[in-house]
Amino acid sequence: xxxxxxxxxxYCELHxxxxxxxxxxxxxxxxxxxxxxxxxxGHLQGKxxxxxxxxxxxxxxxxxxxxxxxxxxxxARGLGEHGKLITLDINEELETMVRNFFEKSGLNHKIDYRIxxxxxxxxxxxxxxxxxxxxxDKSNYINYYxxxxxxxxxxxxIIADNVLWSGKVIVNDGQKIDKxxxxxxxxxxxxxxxxxxxxxxxxxxxxxxxxxxx
Numbered sequence: 001x002x003x004x005x006x007x008x009x010x011y012c013e014l015h016x017x018x019x020x021x022x023x024x025x026x027x028x029x030x031x032x033x034x035x036x037x038x039x040x041x042g043h044l045q046g047k048x049x050x051x052x053x054x055x056x057x058x059x060x061x062x063x064x065x066x067x068x069x070x071x072x073x074x075x076a077r078g079l080g081e082h083g084k085l086i087t088l089d090i091n092e093e094l095e096t097m098v099r100n101f102f103e104k105s106g107l108n109h110k111i112d113y114r115i116x117x118x119x120x121x122x123x124x125x126x127x128x129x130x131x132x133x134x135x136x137d138k139s140n141y142i143n144y145y146x147x148x149x150x151x152x153x154x155x156x157x158i159i160a161d162n163v164l165w166s167g168k169v170i171v172n173d174g175q176k177i178d179k180x181x182x183x184x185x186x187x188x189x190x191x192x193x194x195x196x197x198x199x200x201x202x203x204x205x206x207x208x209x210x211x212x213x214x
Contacts, residue, residue, distance in 0.1 A: 003167070003203055012044060019043040023070060026101050030068045034094065039067050041135070041161070045205045046074035049133070053078025056157070058130030063087040064118050064144050065136030065161075069098040075133065076107040086112045088121050089136075122147045129153065135161040138180040141187040145211075149196065152213045158197070163188055164207030 013019075019027075023046065031037040041049065053061070053075050059082070063072055066089035076085050089098075092115045102111050114121060118136060122144070128151050134144050141160055152158060163169070168181045169188065177185070188209060191199045197211040 003164070009044075016044060017047055019046075022101075022104055023073070025104075026068055026070050026073070029097070029101075030070070033097070034068060039135075041071040041074065042205065045161075045208075046070055048204060050074040050078045052159075053083075053131065056131060057083075058156070059083055060127050060129045061085040061131045061133065062122075062125070062127075062129045062148065063133045063135070064122075064148075065089060065134065066094075066098060066113060067091075067135070068094060069101045069113075071133065071135065072111055072113075073101065073105045073107060075131075076105070076110045079110055083110060084112065084127075085110055086114065086125065086127070088114050088116065088118045090115070090117055119143060119147070125151070127151070130156040132156075132158040133161070134158065138162065138165075138183045138187075141183060142190060145187070145190070149213070154213055156213045158211040158213070160187065160191075160209040160211075162206045163201060163209040164203060166206060169207075 027040060030040050049071055057080060061075055063085060066072055066087040072085060072087045079085065095115055098113065102108050102113060119140065130153050132148050132152060134141060145158060148158065163184055165181055165184045169185055171177060188201065191197065191209055191211045197213055200210040202208050
């Protein structure tokens with residue numbers, strides 16, 4: 001996942017807005033108590049998402065994959081007074097921890113946190129969205145996209161995380177491709193070829209694919 005040196009990463013962090021105490025606390029708790037803490041968005045990506053929301057000014061955001069709530073809090077901080085973020089996750093074991101983080105953030109009034117299978121929950125949503133952030137099981141990225149694309153407003157964005165998959169998207173001849181890597185390759189190819197969107201893949205952290213609805 002690390003595409004730049006630790007020294008350069010540290011330099012970027014030192015010259016960015018500092019990670020505040022709550023986000024540091026969420027990061028510590030995640031690394032201490034939760035499996036696969038590398039799934040956390042982290043300082044620079046979190047701040048990037050917050051900046052993006054502040055610039056885009058979406059009225060409604062959908063997040064698919066809450067994990068421990070770090071990215072949801074970052075995006076909710078960028079929302080305007082009447083903005084709303086719906087965040088979906090299937091892991092009910094983390095619910096108490098995540099709701100506690102949301103309570104501490106003071107953003108409960110902007111965050112609608114729902115536990116359940118997103119493939120079943122998304123069709124029940126009544127809202128249209130200006131921004132969608134996909135950071136869940138890679139095998140269903142295309143399914144999530146197909147479920148939500150018609151619910152994204154013109155000029156809205158669908159952002160998918162982990163689209164460089166720790167560099168595994170660079171495949172050599174004869175190399176065996178695992179299921180998740182293939183899912184990411186298929187997703188990236190689909191976005192690039194979808195005439196309904198404009199695509200941009202950025203090497204931020206583990207890769208972010210932007211699809212802007214035309």
